[in-house]
Amino acid sequence: MALLGIAKKIFGSSNDRRLKPLFRRVEAINALEDELSKLTDDGLIAQTEKLKQRYKDGESLNDLLEEAFATAREGAKRALGQRHYDVQMVGGMVLHLGDIAEMKTGEGKTLVATLPVYLNALTGRGVHVVTVNDYLASRDAEWMGRVYTQLGMTTGCITHGLSDEERRAAYACDITYGTNNEFGFDYLRDNMKSSLDQMVQRGHHYAIVDEVDSILIDEARTPLIISGPTDDKSELYITIDALIPQLTEDDYEIDEKQRSVTLTEEGNEKIEGLLKEAGLLQGDNLYDSVNISLVHHVNQALKAHKTFQRDKDYIVRNDKVTIIDEFTGRMMEGRRWSDGLHQATEAKEKVQIQPENQTLASITFQNYFRLYEKLAGMTGTALTEEAEFADIYKLNVNEIPTNRPIARIDMDDELYMTADEKYKAIALEIADCVKRGQPVLVGTVSIEKSEYLSNLLSDKKFYKDLAKTLRERAANLKEKEAELKTKMESQAAYLSELGDRKDPIPHNVLNARYHEQEAEIVAQAGAPGAVTIATNMAGRGTDIQLGGSVDMQLMASLEEGDDEETIKRKRTEIEAKIAADKQKALDAGGLFVLATERHESRRIDNQLRGRSGRQGDPGTTKFFISVEDDLMRIFGDGMEKMLKRFGIRPDESIEHPWFTKAVETAQKKVEQRNYDMRKNVLKFDDVINDQRKAIFEQRIEFMSTDTVDDIIGDMRNQLVDDLVAAHMPPKSYAEQWDVEGLKKDLQEIFGKDMPIDEWAKEEGVADSEIADRLVEETGRIAGARAAEVGPDMMRRIEKAILLNVLDTNWREHLQMLDHLRSVIWLRGHGQRDPVNEFKTEAFALFESLLDGLRRDVTRMLMHVQVRAPEQALPERREIPMTETHVNPTTGENEMAAVDPRSRLSAGIGTMKGVARTKGVDPNDPETWGRVPRNGPCPCGSGKKYKHCHGSI
Known part of the structure; x- marks a missing residue:
């Protein structure tokens, strides 16, 4: 360790070595400042056009960096009166290189982003700046938009509630600001459109993510989902519900701790028999891929009957099942259990079954942001998650030096035995700060604790x-x-x-939601004696300035009819008042950040600490914790016993670096657990990500081509090959062929009786020859259909049907994957990796999707009827959609209603990056892979595997 310290002093840290060459480039940028300052405003715009042309002529962005950064600095000086510091230039270079710039609060990250944004916008391919909420997106687009306008560039902003036309115009701008949710949902919606001109985004070239840790780490725990109502399945729920009471206690096992219930082996066999009698089971095995949805419904019905109790977990009132909150005992009107559990409970209670929603499209933030050719991010706190950024996003974290040395004092944690003692000490500290005129920002970990502390500060008796x-x-x-x-x-x-x-103590309370009013309160939190209580996420994106914010106070004081002279006078008065208030706050010690609890993430604590000591201002931070806090109680590892050994008395506290270190160790455990959770979400999403990208790429290809007749022909020919292979297995004898079954399938799909039985009687005819004849015959049928409808009209019908069937089958596929994921964890009981099992099953389902697509498209085209020109194209049924992204912090929904053979078109039916399943040889157990014990034995005996080759 000593040698490491010496080497660091001599050679610098890895961060220092990465930044050293960037500081050298700052000198070249500064050398251009005088020259650019002499340009007129029109000359500055001409400079942008000159740089754009040089890029088109072959120069790289890296070649243009110094001139582009110097030009952007000049634009900011004229538009905002702000000049980029040298360290901000370095931060801009880090962002341009596609890394994360960690910059302390108050160092001007919003302004820093203008440098790489301007440089990368020279390509004309669009730059996205991603923020955490609509307010910040609108604010930054308007604020920094002045700089881009000064430089001759356009700025757009994407917020909730915009029409497609407004979104398209915003994306067409050189620079587009918006929230992570809006960018992600627009991507999903674009891939549900029926033509290219309806799409709003124009690619994923370069994005800068503001508060990158919040968006790519915190919010990455929950995916973006667009859902819509499913078809009515009331009869299925009722039928399955009637089967559950026929099971005995030996047929299932209940885990009360996990609140789960699973079928035993005997229960599996019994439910298979019952389902077969009811006509619901396809084949003999409940766990075949075709029965995944059925397994899901059985499990949910079993859970509703065996683990959920009426008048405890829910009540039935007015013909509705209403959930009861397990913590408060209150009814939760409007809330419903997901994944069909609520419908299963409604069937159990014999009330009206409300339709469930199905996933129409979904994506995780990890996989959305990995679409960008180049991704960068900025935040005040990223180093603690450096490994995750590198592992998931391939992003390096660079710590940018502050413009002025940090003068903030970070005190050791103050540890108490009980929460009551802790809150008394907090109230005492706040009162002392108010008395001295020191502004206080009080950080809490939840809205409930904010309100509790607020009530305490307002209680005179206390x-x-x-x-x-x-x-x-x-x-x-x-x-x-x-x-x-x-x-x-x-x-x-x-x-x-x-x-x-x-x-007693006037104060403001902020919750975890983002609103413009909240940003205004936080901006004034630096006034002398101000007390602001905020949850861990409150106020991000807004700077706390000692004395208060001139702009915010000026906006609040403006009245309708104020002329320029009045506004100027008011600004002067406010500036003088704030200067005096700032000096009072400085004399009192600057902003005091008082945290009432350690958050489970060190990064959130660092965010709170970073509010104090901006731009070299003095400040103090301190954490008050107790053994009863959730973090200490769950992960404290015997902290209470240790304190008792120290002989700590009531109302006494302990302050020592060792205890601070122990708390950080507990936080690291939680951070690792949360990382594992996020990684698990990503593992499952990665399984279908190749499928998703392949489907979306094929949709765009279908929409961008004038005719899809070659694609349709390939699909038709492959369908014929598959049907022949299914009914006339290769290397089989003619006596084993299922000629009647093949005739029936062809009749159903093509609407014509084929003379297959006559062909099959011919001497020496092979299955491949019959397949060739069928390909030729079905081609003639398709040609006749095209001639009947008209070639041009048929081309349009083909494209419309292809997109409609693709979308319908993809939605059903996503629903099957949702059901599969809800039950796949059961494989873990059999010592199998659920993720690997999910991979295998998902690929098998994808094969079924492709088979069904070829069959459905071909059948519809063979039977389509054109009665009148206006009825020629099948109408695209609009589905009412709901957008969902659950905020992991609040638990609330943030959005609401609203080879040629690698192609989907290819006859073989595989897609880019999606593996085909290998053939199974009944005579070679080595080719069988893992066989479910209740599944049919691959040898063809007709017995279950466990009673045949799988017998013990």
């Missing part, structure tokens, strides 16, 4: 009781503790005074 306690403690102090006694008596007197006030 201050009276606290004053009494302090006086009693002061009276027991010894003479040598006279100084402490005097201080405590002074505090008690002040607390008594607060207890006599109508509003």
Whole structure:
């Protein structure tokens, strides 16, 4: 370790070595400043056009960096009156290189982004700037848009509620601001459109993610989902519900701790028999891929009957099942269990079954942002998640030096035995700050705890009781503790005074939601004596300036009809007042950040700490924690016993670096657990990501081509080959052929009787020859259909049907994957990896999707009827859609209603990156892979595997 420290002093850290060459480029940028300052405004716009042309002529963006950064700095000076610091230039270079720039609060990240945004916008391919909420997107687009306008570039902004035309116009701009949700949902919606001109996005070239840790780490725990109502399945729920009471206690096992129920082996066999009698089971095995949806419904019905109790977990009132909150005991009107569980409970209680929603499209933030050719991010706190950024996104974290040295004092944690003692100490600290005129930002980990502390600060009796306690403690102090006694008596007197006030300590409370009003309150949190209570995410994106914000106060003071002279006068008055207030706050010690609890993530704590000490201002941060806090209780590893051994007394605390370190160790455990959760979400999404991309790419190819007749022909020919192979297996004898079955399938699909039985009687005829004849015959049928409808009209019908069937089958495929994922964890009980099992099953389902697509498209084209020109094209049924992204912090929904053979068109039916399943030889167990014990034995005996080759 000592040698490592010496080497670091000599050679610098890895971060220093990465930044050193970037600082050298700053000198070249600064050398251009005088020259560019002499340009007129039109000359500055001409400079942009000159740089664009040089890029078109073959120069790289890296070649243009110095001139582009110097030009952007000049534009900011003229539009905003702000000049980029040298360290901001370095931050801009890091973002251009496609990495993460960690910059402390108040270092001007919003302004830094203009540098790489301007440079990369020279390509004309569009740049996306991603923010955490609509307010910041609108604010930054308007604010920084002045810089881009000064430089001759256009700026757009994507917020919730815009029409497709407005979105298309915003994406067509050189620079587009918007939220992570909006960008992601637009991508999903674009891949549900029926023509290219309906799409709004124009590719994924370069994106800068503001608050990158919040978007790519915190919110990545939940995917974006667009859902719509499913077909009515009431009869299925009712039928399955009637089967569950026929099971006995030996047929299932209940895990009360996990609140789950699973069928035993005997139960599996019994439910298979019952389902077969009901005509619901396809084949003999419940766990075949074709029965995945059925397994899901059986499991949900079993769960509804065996683990959910009426009048405890839910009540039935007015013909509805209403959930009861397990913590509060209150009815949760409007809330429904997902994945068909609510419908299963409705069937159990014999009330009207409401339709469930199905997933129409979904994507995780990880896979959405990995679509970009180049991705960068900026935040004040990323180093603690450096490994995850590198592993998932291939992004390096670079710590950018501050413009001025940090003067903030980070004190050790103050640890108490109980939460009550902790809150008393917090109230005392806040009162002391208010008395001295020091602004306080109080951080809490939840809305409930914010409200609890707010009520405490407003409770006059609480201050009276606290004053009494302090006086009693002061009276027991010894003479040598006279100084402490005097201080405590002074505090008690002040607390008594607060207890006599109508509003003891005025304060603002902010929750975790983002609103413009909230940003205004946070901007004024630096006023002398101001007390602001905020949850862990509140106020991000808004700078806390000591004394307050001139712009915010000016906006609040403006009245309708104010002329320029009045506005100028008001600004001067506000500036003078804020300068005096800032000096008062500085004299009191700057912003005091007081945290009421350690968050489960060190990064969130660092975000809170970073609010204090901006731009070299003084400040103090301190965390108050207790053994009863969730983090310490669950992950503290015997902290309570340790404190008792130290002999800690009531209302006493311990401050020591060792305890601070112990808390950080507990946080690391939670961070690792959360990382594993996010990685698990990504593992499952990665399984279908290749399928998703292949489907989306094929849709775009279908929409962009004038005719899809070659694609349709390939699909028709492959369908014929598949049907022949299914009914006339290769290397089989003619006597084994299922000629009647083949005739029936062909009749159903093509609407014509084929003379297959006559061909099959011919001497020496092979299955391949019959397939060739069928390909020729079906080609003639298709040609006749095209001639009947008209070639041009047929081309349009083919494209419309192809897209409609593809979308319908893809939706059903996603629903099957949802059901599969809900039950795949059961494989873990059999010592199988659920992710690998999900991969295997998902690829098999994808094969079924492709088979069904070829069959459905061909059948529809063979039977389509054109009665009148206006009825020629099948109408695209509009589905009411709901957008869902659950905020992991609040638990609330943030959005609401609203080889040629590698192609999908190819006859073989494989897709890019999607493997085909290998053939199974009944005589070679080595080719069987893992066979379900209740599945049919691959040898062809007709027995279950467990009773045949799988017998023990």
